[in-house]
Amino acid sequence: MLALEVELVILREQGLEFEPVDYINRFMGLSYERFHTVMDEEAQTRIGRPLSGQFREDLASRLRQTMIARLTEVPGATEVVASVTLPKAVASSSTREGLERKLRQVGLWDHFAPHVYSADHVTHAKPAPDLFLHAAAALDIAPAECLVIEDSVNGVLAARAAGMRCWGFLGGGHAHDGLAVRLTGAGAEHLLTDWPEAARLLPTAF
Numbered sequence: 001m002l003a004l005e006v007e008l009v010i011l012r013e014q015g016l017e018f019e020p021v022d023y024i025n026r027f028m029g030l031s032y033e034r035f036h037t038v039m040d041e042e043a044q045t046r047i048g049r050p051l052s053g054q055f056r057e058d059l060a061s062r063l064r065q066t067m068i069a070r071l072t073e074v075p076g077a078t079e080v081v082a083s084v085t086l087p088k089a090v091a092s093s094s095t096r097e098g099l100e101r102k103l104r105q106v107g108l109w110d111h112f113a114p115h116v117y118s119a120d121h122v123t124h125a126k127p128a129p130d131l132f133l134h135a136a137a138a139l140d141i142a143p144a145e146c147l148v149i150e151d152s153v154n155g156v157l158a159a160r161a162a163g164m165r166c167w168g169f170l171g172g173g174h175a176h177d178g179l180a181v182r183l184t185g186a187g188a189e190h191l192l193t194d195w196p197e198a199a200r201l202l203p204t205a206f
Contacts, residue, residue, distance in 0.1 A: 004174050007023075011039070014043065016042060025153055028153070029154030079195070080195045087139045089117060092119070129161035132148060136164070146162075148165065149198065169191075
């Protein structure tokens with residue numbers, strides 16, 4: 001939700017307005033590189049010019065400042081992750097540096113490291129399957145034996161393309177009324193409303 005808030009504001013300053021729901025459905029889960037490519041295409045199509053040369057730097061700076069000041073754990077996440085004794089990894093569209101900083105800030109880093117993988121680890125990030133396949137290979141687990149918990153359409157598409165089971169997560173601040181339908185349509189086999197529900201259901205998944 002914090003990233004969404006910052007991105008919509010700075011894009012509006014650039015002349016690009018988005019409805020939050022449409023923005024979440026189309027762009028959430030993309031790597032930063034893919035995001036910037038797509039936004040340049042949007043700008044050329046909609047306002048007839050590229051984004052300013054400072055856009056990338058300004059966005060990164062504001063995101064960093066906002067995350068440091070306001071990022072907190074999604075309620076219950078640390079407790080649930082700590083209880084999972086099976087091999088686990090993070091596979092996120094964030095940059096490597098940003099992902100580590102955020103995981104350390106909310107107390108999750110030690111529960112996943114060294115198996116923390118970002119879009120920087122692969123050539124093609126979500127919705128391509130490469131990042132999830134990279135994480136599975138590092139864990140030495142067959143894709144079909146993996147369960148992915150995802151909160152974005154692009155992430156669910158990536159998991160399914162990797163041949164993995166996927167549960168959609170609706171407990172994030174960005175979850176809107178139509179997200180459940182979108183995640184299910186992308187291939188999520190089950191929807192979680194929050195981390196306590198995940199704690200109840202994860203033992204039955206394997």
